[in-house]
Amino acid sequence: MSETDDSSAVDEITHFRAKRLRQLLYITLVCLNLGLVVIYITAYHLPTLLTLAGCDVMMLYALRSLSSNQVDKAASILLWSIAVGLSIAVMLNSGLRDPAVISFPAILFFAALMCSRREFTLLYVFFCCVTLLIGFTHISGWRNEGYDPVNIPNIVIVLLILTAASYSIRTFSHDLRNALQKLEKGNQKLKDSEEKAQYMAHYDDLTGLPNRTLCQDRFNYQMKLLERHGGQLAFLFIDLDNFKTINDSLGHTVGDQVLLIVAENISKSLRSMDTASRFGGDEFIVLLTEVKHIKDVEKTCNKILDAVNQSILLDSYHIQISASIGIAMAPHDGADFDSYCKKADIAMYKAKADGKNLYRFFDASMNSLSEERFVLIKDLRDALKRQELILFYQPKVDLRSGKLVGAEALIRWQHPERGLMAPGQFIELAEETGLIVEIGDWVLEEACRRCKSWHQAGYVDFEIAVNLSSVQFARGNLTAQVEKALRQSGLEGKYLELELTESLLLGEGENIQSQLNDIKKHGVSFSIDDFGTGYSNLGYLSKYPLDALKIDQSFVRKIHDSKQDLNIIIAIINIAKSLDLTVIAEGIETHENLQQLTQLGCQFGQGFHWAKPQSPEDFLTYVARNIDAK
Ligand SMILES: Nc1nc2c(ncn2[C@@H]2O[C@@H]3COP(=O)(O)O[C@H]4[C@@H](O)[C@H](n5cnc6c(=O)[nH]c(N)nc65)O[C@@H]4COP(=O)(O)O[C@H]3[C@H]2O)c(=O)[nH]1
Known part of the structure; x- marks a missing residue:
């Protein structure tokens, strides 16, 4: 039980005491005034009247203390006034024979319930002293005793009764208080866990932002307002760019801290009436309410992008983070929460495909990302996490010696429902959505790791060729990725060949060139895949640090039937020789x-003549059987 639990239980008890005390004070006041009237009319005994009036005043004072929340003080005033008043009354009347003596234990009972242990003891001592004093007035003959005089045993008995009553009252009230406090604490605990459960059902544990459920509730509420009053709402789907890489390379603790900072930055960019929520992983949903102009949405999106796009210093790492935003506008883009999620998600992918750190509005043309495509994208996003991607290996052979020199890594997707999928079925989608960056990183790491394992198995000179997508270059951190793959696997760069496309080399020259040069420093070689299929401008060949040309299989297949294809192959071989x-x-x-x-004069070859691309295990079996592949 925490300190807060304790203090709230105590508060509850104080509140309860104050309530009871007030009732007691009112009742006492009424009784005192009734007593005043009765004595005034019947006996007019001035000392008693003065005592009652004094008590009356003290009760009013106690009530005042109670109104200013001084509960202990009010309780003290009440009990001491009554104790003193009654003692005087007993003294003035029949002494220890007075029926008012029986009220002493009753006052102690209230003291035990209302006051501190110290106050209770003081009152007990006070009553003992009063008893002794009155007893003395009896024994000393000061008082007219009548036919049944009080003697010492009578006084001792009164004192014993007082002591026994005090002890039992004190013990009982102590237990009662403890039981009450325990009950109160239990109640508080229950209340707290209910509140916690309520919180957990609606808020994200890590960032403290509303979770999907609460976001959906707020969205539904806003949609009802739109129906009644008109207006627009912007549904923003925010996804961090390359968050997986941060998480994987720097660990989940750093990843969580990044998410926290991002959540804070997103929240700071919004008005108080907007909702920022965590949808899961590195995805956030923002609801912008009362949108008057699209320009306002654009402004907020830019604000969010600027707030998120920062270099964060965490654990001595400078982490560059950015986000892509997809926007769907309500009420035009859909009917329910799910359809807005889907459309904003599609728009977000468009933002990623267009280069990331951007926002895009959903529009009908994006519907070309058909239902099936959408599902496939979703599946592909999970494929890495679920380890559904596999690399197959196709042997590469030295045509002159017939020796197996290595392999090309070719990706496959073991889809849970669709079965084994070839790259043609998903690579384009991965490129469009930007997922190819994560996939490409994984391919690099996995291929290097596998090649190193072949070396360790005794195939010491085997090379591995890996396909690269132009999107991977556009991200600008390919060099770091290649370095990481080599470092982690322990593979020497000279055993890695990266396959590029012609279209890539015809693109932005400077950026590509510097990246290729940096990678080249590690001994990595470059080849041009499907050479001859695309472009007539061959000027780029001398511009880049290339090592090999791969003749496209469409020419190879027709080498016997088509003179033209034969001539193209001859031309390619000549170009290669000259360069x-x-x-x-x-x-x-x-x-x-x-x-x-x-x-x-072609030096190396691949193809079904030797083997189709095969799983790592089958490839190893193949290698063991065909180490000389002629
Ligand atoms: N008919 C026939 N086909 C043969 C023969 N020998 C090899 N092939 C097929 O030709 C393709 C060669 O790969 P590519 O030109 O790099 O073309 C690859 C490459 O551009 C791309 N790809 C594959 N893996 C990756 C990857 O990890 N990353 C990227 N970015 N692209 C990849 O997908 C393309 C297709 O890959 P696959 O379907 O595995 O198809 C492979 C391979 O199975 C043969 O003798 N006859």
């Missing part, structure tokens, strides 16, 4: 293909 590049032929399916390409 000091090696040539790798893809899609070699037959022995004739192999023979002809070898004769033409």
